[in-house]
Amino acid sequence: MRVLSLFDGMSCGQIALERAGIPVDEYYACEIKPNAIKVTQENYPNTTQMGDVTKVSGSFLNIDLLIGGSPCQDLTSINLKGGGLKGKKSSLFFEYVRLLDECKPKYFLLENVASMTNADRDTISKHMGVEPIFINSKLLSAQERRRYYWTNIPVEQPEDLGIKLSDVISYGSDREESMSVKKYAHVEKKRLGTRYVRLDGDKSMPITARSYASWNTQFVTDECGVRDLLLAEYKRLQTIPESYKFNCIKSKAVDLIGDGWTVDVIAHIFKGLR
Numbered sequence: 001m002r003v004l005s006l007f008d009g010m011s012c013g014q015i016a017l018e019r020a021g022i023p024v025d026e027y028y029a030c031e032i033k034p035n036a037i038k039v040t041q042e043n044y045p046n047t048t049q050m051g052d053v054t055k056v057s058g059s060f061l062n063i064d065l066l067i068g069g070s071p072c073q074d075l076t077s078i079n080l081k082g083g084g085l086k087g088k089k090s091s092l093f094f095e096y097v098r099l100l101d102e103c104k105p106k107y108f109l110l111e112n113v114a115s116m117t118n119a120d121r122d123t124i125s126k127h128m129g130v131e132p133i134f135i136n137s138k139l140l141s142a143q144e145r146r147r148y149y150w151t152n153i154p155v156e157q158p159e160d161l162g163i164k165l166s167d168v169i170s171y172g173s174d175r176e177e178s179m180s181v182k183k184y185a186h187v188e189k190k191r192l193g194t195r196y197v198r199l200d201g202d203k204s205m206p207i208t209a210r211s212y213a214s215w216n217t218q219f220v221t222d223e224c225g226v227r228d229l230l231l232a233e234y235k236r237l238q239t240i241p242e243s244y245k246f247n248c249i250k251s252k253a254v255d256l257i258g259d260g261w262t263v264d265v266i267a268h269i270f271k272g273l274r
Contacts, residue, residue: 006068016266058102069111137262168236209258
């Protein structure tokens with residue numbers, strides 16, 4: 001399998017292919033964020049980094065599988081001023097369409113948020129030539145994450161594994177690393193605009209990149225007070241291996257995790273390649 005991954009981020013695509021048991025001969029990644037590239041090369045040193053997606057030509061690449069999650073910032077309902085597919089970032093979807101046409105891969109997978117407008121969804125479907133499949137990550141993880149997937153890989157809805165938030169939360173001494181009553185005192189006083197992960201709830205809200213907005217930090221509230229999630233807990237919510245290395249500070253790692261895919265959902269789709 002020869003793979004081209006656009007907007008590759010921390011390379012969740014490679015994790016999912018490995019988890020699905022799909023052998024990869026060549027993996028080309030289009031990514032411009034230094035931290036993302038650094039983390040990918042630390043975990044998958046054989047990755048061929050291609051750089052800016054707008055400067056890549058697919059005419060000379062022999063690709064079996066094209067994957068990617070084009071930027072969602074202008075599409076999501078959270079951004080009320082987003083320009084949809086005409087927005088500066090989300091318009092990069094059309095680079096995916098261009099490379100799909102140039103590479104002519106046997107298989108393709110495109111992911112994006114399910115909170116986009118019906119008009120944007122229909123436009124993407126028209127260009128992709130298929131209708132999207134809606135999958136909520138809560139079926140395979142402890143996280144609510146509603147996403148559309150456009151693909152020609154045979155796929156059905158995954159079974160609900162019934163994973164609860166309590167299954168991925170650390171108890172005991174580990175959580176004390178992120179506990180600070182003083183640091184998070186304002187959270188209890190001003191809940192508006194703050195994302196909570198309540199231990200008595202079944203699922204977490206979707207993990208998002210912190211760099212998009214200051215209120216994207218998630219907090220755990222329990223009998224010991226308020227704390228940020230541990231990096232290991234962020235990994236578990238996105239079903240990323242705990243052994244996955246992040247050679248950057250925690251806030252940068254959480255950015256990459258929030259920008260990434262729920263690995264088990266993608267692995268479920270990739271199993272259709274068999």
